[in-house]
Amino acid sequence: MKLALFIPCYIDAFFPEVGIATLELLERLGCSVEYPLDQTCCGQPMANSGCQDDAAPAEAQLVRCFQGFDTVVGPSGSCVHHVRFHLDAIEQTPQTQKVRGSTRELVEFLHDDLKVEAFPWASFPHKVGLHNSCTAVRGLGHARPSERVNDLYFSKTGDLLGKVQGLELVEIDRPDECCGFGGSFCVTDEAVSAKMGYDKVQDFYRHGVEYIASADMSCLLHMKGVIDRLNLPLKVIHIAQILNGGPL
Amino acid sequence: MTQVVDPEARAARFIALEIHESTHDRLVWGMRQHRDKAVAGIPEWEELRELASQIKEHTLTHLDKYLEEFEAKATSLGTHVHWARDAEEHNSVVYDILSAHRVKSVIKSKSMLQEECGMTPFLQNRGIEVTESDLGERIQQLSNEPPSHIVVPAIHKLRTDVAELFAKDLGTDPKNSDPHYLAEAMRNNARPRFMAADAGMTGGNFAVAETGGFVVCTNEGNADIGASVPPLHVASIGIEKLIPRARDLGVFLRMLSRSALGTPMTQYTSHFHGPRRGGELHVVLVDNTRSTRLGSPDFWHALKCIRCGACMNTCPVYRRGGGLSYGATYSGPIGVILDPGFDLRKYRELPYHSSLCGSCTEVCPVKIDISDQIYKWRRVVAAAGLLSLTKRVGMSALGTTLAHPTLFDAAESVAETVLAHAPRSLLYNSLNPWGKHRELPTVPKQTFRQWYLENRKKGS
C-alpha cells in the first residue's frame, strides 16, 4: 500500500525516533512509504488558540504537501484530529477535502485499515500504563470513553498492545482523565497543567507502571517533563516504538 | 471598564493551597464517580440524553409559542407573570413586587439567575434584607464570595473554613468542625429567619408550558419552606427553562440528580401551580441575553442546560483550579461557554481555561457540545482582537515560522542549540512557564528530516 508519512513538527524536532519507528513499522507491514520533505506543521497550535489567520499558511502548506497521496498516516492523535475535524482556516477546495478525508492516525490505520493480526518481531516484557489522549479517545474513538458507562468496552490501542509478547497492561485509577498538556494550555495555564500532569504521573507510578505508552507524543512530552523534574523511575514510549520492536 | 478575569492566576492561587486543592479534586471527582455508578443502573441512559436534547431543541426552536402558553396557563391558575428584558429590569420588577407588599426581609433558595442579575446586593442596598437558605449559598454569602459550584456552592471550602466562618457569624465553637454540628447550627439559625421572612424567593429548574407551573429541585427543602411559610413567593425563571409538557419532566428529572450527585432524584422535587392556600405567587420570566444567544447558530445549544453541574464535576481544570477561578456566576465548562456571552471582554480568558479534553460533552445530559463551543469561543475572542498581547504576538510568529519549510528548519536549529547549550538559569526562569514544574525535553542528535535525508533519500 502506498502512503505518505505525516510527521508532526514536535516529533520531527524532539522525538525523531518515533518518526523512524513509524516509518519502519509501516514498511515492515508492506507499505510503500513516502515522506514529503516540505511538510512543517498542521496548524494546530495556532488554530487551537482561535487564530485562524495565523493557522492558514501552515494548513495550506500541509495540503500542498499531501494532496498527491491517497492515504496519509501520522503518529499523532491530536494532529490527525485537527486535520480531519478543524482544518478550516483555508478554502475547502477538493484537494483540501481530499487531504482531510484521507489522513489517518497510526493506531486507527493499523487496527481498522490494515487490521494487523500480529507483531511477531515485537517483544516488550514490561508493565505498561496505556495513556489514550483525549483527542484519541473522545475525538477519534480509540477506546470507549469512561463517561459512556453502558457502552461495550473496547480499546484499539489495548488490542494492538495485547499482541506484543510479554507486555503487561496495568490499569490506573483515572484511565482517561486529561494529562494536562492541552497544547499552548500547558504554558498559558501552567499551574493547572502541571498539577494535572503530576496527578497523572503519580497515578501511573502508584500502580507500578514502568513505561507510559501513548499514541500521542505531545502528552508524553508533558508527562516526561514532570517525571524528570520529580526524578521518578518511569519512562515514556510511543506505541509505534513498541510495535516496531526496534531499539528504544 | 470592568477588570478582565484572569482564571489562570486565580487557579494558581487555589492550587498553592495544597490541602484545599487536593480535597476539592477528590470530592468533586467523587461526584463524577457517583454519576457513573448511577448511569450504570439506567440502561436507557443514552436514549434519555437524546430525548432530553431533542425536547429542549424543540422547545427552543418554538420558544415564543411555549412562553405564551406558559403565561396563559400560569395566569389562569392565579399566578402573576412578569417579564424582564435584562438584569436591571429583573431587579426592579422584583423590588416593585416586594415593596408593594411592604417586604422587609426575604429568604431565598438557590437561583443562579438571581445571582446572575446581582439581585441580592440590589435589594440590600434598598433596605430589604436577603438571606440565603441553602447551606452552601449561605456559607458563600457570609464569605462574601459567589458560589463556586452550581450544586454544592461551598465545595472549595474545608470544614475548618466553615467552622471559622460560623464561629464569627453564628457564634458556634471555632474548634468544632464536625459538619453535623455546623449544619445543625445553620438549621437553628435559619428556621427563625424563615418564620420572620415576609417573602420567599426561588428560582425554577423547569417551567412547564402545558400546565403553567414550574419545578424547583433542592436537597434541603429550603425552597419549600420559603414557598409555604411566608405569604408571598416570588420565582425568577430564565426563559430557556421552558419545557412543553408535564410528562417531559420525567425525562429531565431522571437525569438531573443522577448527573449531579449520583442520586436518583433530589430529596425535594417541588411543583408550583398557582398560589397556595393563603398565599400569592409571582413569576418573573427573564431574558438577559438569552434571546440573543438563541440567535447564534454556534452557541444556542448552551440554552439547553439544566444546571446539573456534571460538566464541572468531570472537568480536570475545574477540579484543580476551583470554581472561583472563573470569576463569574457560572463556573466550569458551562461557565466557559455562557460567561463570554454576558461580557466578552471581561471573560475573554475563560475559553483558554480548558485543555479541550471533551469530557464535559460526554457527561452533559442534554448533549450540549460544550467542548466544541469552547473551541469556537476562542475564535470569537481572537477575531474580536481580544487575545492578550503575548498570545497574539506569539501565535503570529508561530504561524509564520511553522508554515515555511526553511523558517521551520531554522527555528528548529535555534531551539535545539539553545536547549542543548544554554545554562540552566537561562532556560529555567520566570520567562519560561514550562520550566516552573517540568524539565524541558532533551535535544536529539538529529531531527527526523535529517535522519531521513541521511538514511533514506541517499541514493534514491
Next chain:
Amino acid sequence: MNARDAILTAVRRNLPQPPVPLPATHETDRKAIAGGLGYKEHLNHMPEVSGFPDDGESNLPYFLKQLEAMGGRSFDVADATAARAKVAELFPTAKVICSVVPEVPGNRRIADVRDPHELNDVEVGVVRSPLGVAEAGAIWLSQHELVVTALGVLSQHLVVLLDPAAIVDTLHDAYGRLDLTASPYGVFLAGPSATGDIEGVIIHGAQGARSLTVLLLKSGRQPGS
C-alpha cells in the same frame, strides 16, 4: 414596547432554524431497550447494576432499597392500631404531633391551622401519600394530603403512610398518573432533608424533615379508627 412584547419579538426574530420536532415518543420501554441493544448481556458483568424488577415482580423491594439509600426508613404495619403504636414507639417524647390521617391521631388539628407559622413547633407530621416511585424511593404529597403545605417541611420528623399497591416503577409512570394542576403545591420526597455542602459529608435534616418514615399500610376505611 413593554418587556413582554420586546422579549417575544426578540425570541421570534432569533428562533434557530430549522425547527426541531417534538420527539415521537418518550415512553422508554426499559425492557425493550435493554433487550434490543443487548445491554442486559454485558450489564450483568458490571458491578452493582441495579436490578430493576422484571414484569410481574413486585417493585416494593426496590422502592424500599432506594428509600433507604436516600436516608429514609420503612416499616410494615398491619392496621391502624399498629400504625399508631409504631408512631408512639418511634417518637415517645414527641409533644406536638400533627396528623392528617384518620389512622393516627395527633394532638394538633390541621383543620384548626389558620397560618403556616403555627406549625413551627410540630415535631411529628403524619400524612398519607397517594403515590410512590420505586426508582427513587420517593413519595408524592400535594396540598390535598398536607392540607397546609408547610406541614411537609416544618415538621421535625415526617411519617408517611403508603399503600404498597400505589408504587409505580419510574417517574414516567408517575407523571402519567398525576394531574399537576389539581393542587398548587406538590412534592416528591426522596428521603428526608439532606445536604452535602460541607466537604461532601451527607447530613440529614438540613432544613426540612430530619427523618422520613414510610409506614406501609393499605389505604381504605380503617375499622375502629
